[in-house]
Amino acid sequence: MSDVPAATPQDETDAAGRLVAADGTPLKRSLARALRRQKLRALLLIAPLLLFILLTFIAPIADMLFRSVENDIVSRTLPETVETLGEWDYSSGELPDDAAYLALYRDLSVATEYKTHTRLGSRLNYETSGISSLFRKTGRGVEDMGELYQDQFEDLDAAWKEPETWARMMASEEWLAAEDRAATPLELRDGIAGALPNTARAYEQFAEFTQNEDGDDPAEEDPWAYVYAMLWLDLTGPVQMDAYQGPDAALLEAAAEAAPGFESQTWRAGFADIDNDWEDVEVWGTIKAYSGEFTSGYFLNSVDLQLTPEGIEKQDENQRIYLKLFWRTIVMSLAITFSCILLGYPVAWLLANLPMRVSNVLMILVLLPFWTSLLVRTSAWKVLLQQQGVINDILVWIGLISDANRLVMINNVTGTIIAMTHILLPFMILPMYSVMQTIPPSYLRAAKSLGATNWVAFWRVYFPQSVPGIGAGSILVFILAIGYYITPELVGGTKGVFISNRIAYHISTSLNWGLAAALGTILLAAVLLLYWAYDKIVGIDNVKLG
């Protein structure tokens, strides 16, 4: 008797008609749970790599993107000036009022102590040349503006010379009694901020700097001239001496009486004394234009525009280089890619079609450049191509050119294209070769048996099948070329350098990292754009590395 198979059990479903597992949970959830463990394990396995890529690749790119728009140096260094300038209108053509100069005096007094004013100067100098030296000069002169008042206070009463006088007047009893005043944050005396708001603020800034930067006790250090200037400002303003109940009230009262009679100058005049550029509305315009937390300035610079107080304008004729460089980079990269295709295709074909023994030798020759330093290879091209070089010597020797008309083949576009084609050629040959290797010779035979000549068989049958290799090689070579830096630097002269050389210059020489980042971002966007265009035209599925 043969076995009768048991009746197939009906698939179980829940009320909603979904399939359920044996324990009654919906089948989908059951499956997801079963797969979750696997996915988690897979994730753990790649976690080190993922972390590595995030830290070393994604994070720097994100940082670069951020740097290309970041601009908080102005608002950080000149917080009060930026705030005061909020109401000022550059297009009125008038200088901002004295309050803005006062704010600048306060900001710069502190910034000078921290030495951040030079950095700000360099930053703004990218936009308007001359600002860097203006800020450096002002940094040296801003002390004098306060000393005018310091001297008069000290002449009035020698007690003003004593750091203790200031400490007693400004700080609370608890702070004065504190054991380690160099480390305990300063606490203001009750009421002092109401009586002498500017002075109290300045003293606080002084105390913070003394403690944090020098690690000293503010009560034992001479206050900055800036503090004296603020005291004069407070005492000549609407004084509310009643609010002050602390020690040395008499000293303060005497000062308050004398202060209006002090020799004084407007803040604007003080700055004009240091450098009359401060009476130039352009300088103020620049500060205002770049006062935002973020700026499009770097990007505008990257495309030969600039953000001026009037709005976006073209760069001066002699400073427009970036668009030209971008264009040159793309055109030359295309030329390099094209010459790589031209030279690489036959070699890849030979590699794929010669007998194994011969093609292995050829493959070693193709890979040989990889075993030599990039610098050596590039330098070799210098030796070959220069005017007193090997190629010119041979051409002169065989009489093809005269000694006076030696060809200029290096330190220009030709040199860059020749050297970079040579260096990038393996990146074209290898993907082409691996694709060609998968094309069976029977296709060509079939085409010929169907009546196609060698050329038609190649062009209609072989070539279309090798296109994915050309595509892969071209993308590889083009993207490498567009960001290449060492070779153009060495053999490019001035006419054959790429945008990447400019980026390198801004990174290492001019230290304008924001502009370097913006240029880099544009380059990245250009590559992505071309990649997208390639996908649309040829199709990215058509790229094969083997």
Added chain:
Amino acid sequence: MLDQSADGAFVEFERVQKSYDGETLVVKDLNLSMPRGEFLTMLGPSGSGKTTCLMMLAGFETATHGDIRLAGKPINNIPPHKRGIGMVFQNYALFPHMTVAENLSFPLEVRGMSASEREGKIKRALDMVQMGAFGGRRPAQLSGGQQQRVALARALVFEPELVLMDEPLGALDKQLREHMQFEITRLAHELGITTVYVTHDQTEALTMSDRVAVFDDGRIQQLAPPDELYEAPQNSFVAQFIGENNTLEGVVAELKDGIAMVKLDGSDAVIEAKAVNVDKVGDRTRVSIRPERVETNPDRLQDNAHTLQAEVLEFIYMGDIYRTRLKVAGNENFVVKTRNAPDVARMTPGQTVQIGWLPEDCRALDA
């Protein structure tokens, strides 16, 4: 026909030799002539030179020596694309980047045919292989059998007079292969094309061909219609290679009137065999008998039939036939095939039986 040479041959190989390395001959002295419309199969083990012959005919290899003639004209120096020979490749070689219709259009385009003319021919060729609905597909979207049909249609679409096929059915499963064998022969005969077919599958060769050329060691061992090849092999290689065969080795003891008396090794028995490939008394010989020509029922043997004692070693039931392995004259691989019929007894291992055959079924071949 007008363009045929005097002796009526359409394809001719005359004393053709081929060597790849200058040291060994892959094809040794090949002589072959085919009339128009014939379906000829080159059959042989791998490395026997059959594919090389095909490639020389197609023009992908050049003959080291000798002439190959097509319709009387030597074609040794004509490049492949001018020979006008249709070819079906082992792995079809359909162009993957073209649709089926474009694949078929290719040979017509390179011949400069107009679009309208091409369309008609492509449609007819596709209909011929029942692939009319698949013109817009790409080869990768077709099954193996469908690709095979397209490859066939492509080889035929430009109406060549000669079609070469290089193991075209090797990649198909058994059922499809049998079906395609039938299709190909039907088409070849309907269209009247001359076909050279290369295979290492003897069933394919026997069922499809008008004549079969058995290749071994760079030579044609026998060129004959399938029945002759099977029933009257000219040498022991052909006897062994085609179908199943029993071989008994021995020495020629007597030779007269085309009949050889052979004294078998390993026993005293002397059997009578048709002298096919033995020259003189004392020659060593291999006697070949087909398994189905061995009679196990003594009642059915004719009076002059020769009989031998045999011991049954193994009995296999195969449905339509019984396959019995016997020990005969010291040979333990003597196979007998008997019909599964009510009057045929099943043998049991260990049993001793009397077997016999007609002298004309028993051929004394070279050793």
